[in-house]
Amino acid sequence: MFTLRQKTHEVQVKRIGILTCGGDCAGLNAVIRSVTQCAILKHGWEVYGIRNGTVGLLTDPPMVEKLDVNFKGIGHALLRMGGTILGSTSKGNPFSYKKEDGTFEDCSQKAIDTFHKLGLDALIAVGGDGGLKIMSQLAEQGNINLVGIPKTIDNDISHTESIGFSTAVEVATYALDGLQPTAASHDRVMILEVMGRDAGHIALNAGIAGGADVILIPEIPFNLKHITHKIQSVIQKGRNFSLVVVAESAHMEDLDPLMVTYQDGSERYGGIGDFISRKLNEIMNVETRSMALGHIQRGGQPIANDRIMAAAFGVKAVELVAEGKFGRMVAWQNRSVTDLPLKEAIGSYQRVDLDGSLVATARGLGISLGDE
Ligand code: F6P
DSSP states (O other): OOOOOOOOSSSOOOEEEEEEOSSOOTTHHHHHHHHHHIIIIITOOEEEEESTGGGGGTSSSOOEEEEOTTGGGTHHHHTTOOSOTTOOOSSOOGGGEEOTTSOEEOOHHHHHHHHHHTTOSEEEEEEOHHHHHHHHHHHHHHTOOEEEEEBOTTOOBTTSOOBTHHHHHHHHHHHHHHHHHHHHHHTEEEEEEEOOTTOOHHHHHHHHHTTOSEEEOTTSOBOHHHHHHHHHHHHHTTOOOEEEEEETTOOBTTSOOOEEEOTTSOEEEOOHHHHHHHHHHHHSSOEEEEEEOGGGGTSSOOOHHHHHHHHHHHHHHHHHHHTTOOSEEEEEETTEEEEEEHHHHHTSBOOOOTTSHHHHHHHHTTOBOSOO
């Protein structure tokens, strides 16, 4: 638990906070480890982990814990561990915080006051598009020295690749590797629904890596007739099965994305894989099966690329704090770490570039993207 800050007459110990917010993904623990290791070993600072995004700043007492490089004996394991030891939530927006009675309250000032009471000099927030927007607003309102680290399997944060994306693509590719032999054995069309929110990056990347015949992404509304043509042409060329990858928010030309309503009334994308499976089964003389990959894309061990990025992001974020460069986000571009104004990154949403090389690659391979 947190102890009061000791002021010394020598150099003031720098005290930083770190939190993870929004949906989890593989590589978050590797970032926490990297930040902690660099801050403590290189700079001699103190590092405090704030639990469950900003929720840890809203409870009495605050849920804040001093981190050390051994992490209670699991320091080394953190590099490999999925999830986040700090916890995370996508329901902890301090500007609209759900109280026990179900009403919403603006608790932002409480989070800010607690942050300052803890004597934290800076905050490193590891978040997605939504989480980093909230953190940026909070930092501005509360004069918090903030550095952002991008994470999301969706890869939808502009100007960077995000932690967790590579692992999600790997998991989806592995799923296709598993679906291909059973599709071939049973002469079936297998439809794999992947996550990605409003962007088709996971579907496009995994579809290419896993040899899909059809890849459907939200950036390109699809027409069923193009999918059936592609499957027919695969059959005519002598192959008895097909693989279709569909992003959760992909939709037909004249329809909105399909949503699932949960018990608490919230809605999320889902169901498009099943929908396509049923439609193809109706229209064509083929047997179809579909599976939604779901949260397995977020959990599990980070692959090497995410660990490397997490290590680089953690160190870079600490160096930005050391240099007093706040309101910035670290970024991964051309296999190298850099940084840019956080506002620039959160000011736009990174969708699949229809003129980009991966779309051209897919088309060059004869993969149908549902529009031709
Ligand atoms: O943003 C990450 C993500 O996994 C999306 O790809 C997906 O649409 C959503 O979160 C699922 O959210 P939840 O964890 O609330 O089900």
